[in-house]
């Protein structure tokens with residue numbers, strides 16, 4: 380079994396030193412969230428994730444969910460753990476106190492999301508979409524529905540799903556066939572089949588609240604005619620009590636390469652009673668409330684799994700002995716951590732993970748501002764920044780999760796490939812993150828075509844970085860690092876101008892470059908995060924010497940050994956698309 384120790388010290392380093400968004404600091408309700416309170420929450424979170432959730436990762440992989448006679452059973456131990464999980468209030472962490480939540484900011488709940496992903500992604504997925512459903516209902520449903528459904532979801536007694544995908548429609552949601560017919564009482568009857576539904580059915584909660592995309596007859600074709608409905612597994616009466624079974628049934632669950640403890644269901648809707656959420660035909664934009672926040676969390680899943688991969692790799696390199704390092708003096712076999720190439724792998728992991736955690740913390744502040752600031756313009760500006768960085772965090776973090784879990788297998792050698800150590804499971808579990816919630820390629824296309832080429836948010840992001848860099852002249856090393864970042868920002872801007880030039884008549888060049896552009900922006904954003912962490916570390920280096928010196932050294936590694944990847948992405952992209960579009964694949 381793998382090990383996992385929650386990186387509370389690193390999280391507290393960010394919370395104490397990098398709450399640098401002045402708009403975030405203006406949010407009244409978060410002013411009381413003190414460092415001591417957060418440390419306490421993170422210590423408790425570490426305890427449940429390390430002691431109760433983490434053991435479930437292997438159990439779920441060895442004894443996956445079972446489908447029998449129309450019923451889905453979770454792996455052994457999941458029910459008991461979930462009961463403890465909700466009794467301790469973890470589903471309510473960031474929810475509105477009006478519905479029973481604890482009102483924690485995303486700056487804190489995102490740390491919890493990371494820990495839970497590190498501990499067991501399968502177990503996490505039972506409650507993850509409940510928070511998505513909560514957000515969607517909170518922002519788009521009427522008060523009656525909110526009052527009826529939200530308290531139970533917040534409490535964790537009911538869970539949520541997100542039902543978009545059908546067999547003929549994955550990325551292209553305009554192809555949805557599920558129909559919703561209006562009833563005389565204002566409710567709707569839904570008929571159709573949804574596939575790949577995470578936690579579509581299970582035995583952990585007393586009800587499951589499906590948020591379903593469907594079309595009302597006569598609606599406009601394509602994505603403009605999609606509406607959103609709330610469809611409970613069990614009908615809920617006026618008093619809020621769970622009643623008769625609704626017309627939703629589970630036809631099967633998928634057999635998958637990873638996240639085997641999470642049921643991925645085929646759901647059949649047969650005249651199932653549902654309630655419209657938001658306006659008719661505006662379902663997709665309502666669902667995006669759920670999906671955008673959810674996409675950031677998918678990125679955090681990649682980060683969380685990468686952290687577990689790193690911790691286990693590091694531990695293994697400190698116990699496995701093979702060969703002799705270059706400075707071997709006693710002729711005895713060395714621990715593999717002495718080999719420069721192994722250290723390179725570990726530093727790749729460490730520098731990317733810590734940079735991502737810091738970037739996620741920065742983005743959480745933006746999300747908190749976009750949802751809670753009293754000034755509408757400030758909320759809007761933050762929302763634009765969130766919108767720009769959401770595909771980056773989703774795709775870049777989940778792709779890096781693949782790179783890091785892959786490196787972890789390599790560090791373990793043959794023992795990484797076999798099942799005993801649990802390392803290959805991390806790779807398999809993470810493999811879904813670049814696929815669901817919109818594939819990473821489609822995220823990259825969204826970033827370039829809808830966000831970079833059509834509005835000026837990238838310029839705003841870049842000027843934020845350029846303003847920050849001006850503060851880095853006081854130390855030789857900081858100046859050196861900031862000069863490296865300056866060069867990379869120039870490449871990012873050259874890249875975006877190149878995209879602009881191609882817009883008129885070479886769209887394939889742009890499409891072929893989207894993934895590279897997303898990576899370039901991701902690495903630049905990580906550089907920004909590392910620069911800020913390095914400054915704080917220099918400022919504090921007399922206090923916790925080991926911690927801050929290690930940060931500074933890791934920053935140097937990141938700037939010298941990781942950031943040059945930007946050049947390769949840029950040059951590959953601007954080589955254009957002629958050869959790939961010409962290919963006959965014969």
Ligand SMILES: Cc1cc2nc3c(=O)[nH]c(=O)nc-3n(C[C@H](O)[C@H](O)[C@H](O)COP(=O)(O)OP(=O)(O)OC[C@H]3O[C@@H](n4cnc5c(N)ncnc54)[C@H](O)[C@@H]3O)c2cc1C
Pocket residue numbers: 540541542543544548549550551574575576577578635643811814815816817818819820821824
């Ligand atoms: C374990 C699991 C859990 C899931 N959970 C849920 C869930 O809870 N709810 C839900 O609704 N769905 C869920 N899904 C579905 C998931 O979101 C889809 O699989 C995903 O969106 C991709 O759709 P698809 O599989 O149909 O692939 P397709 O859309 O057929 O895509 C195939 C390939 O073509 C590429 N592609 C597609 N369109 C374009 C384009 N315009 N330009 C360039 N490339 C393109 C894609 O990037 C991909 O590489 C889940 C899937 C799995 C496997």
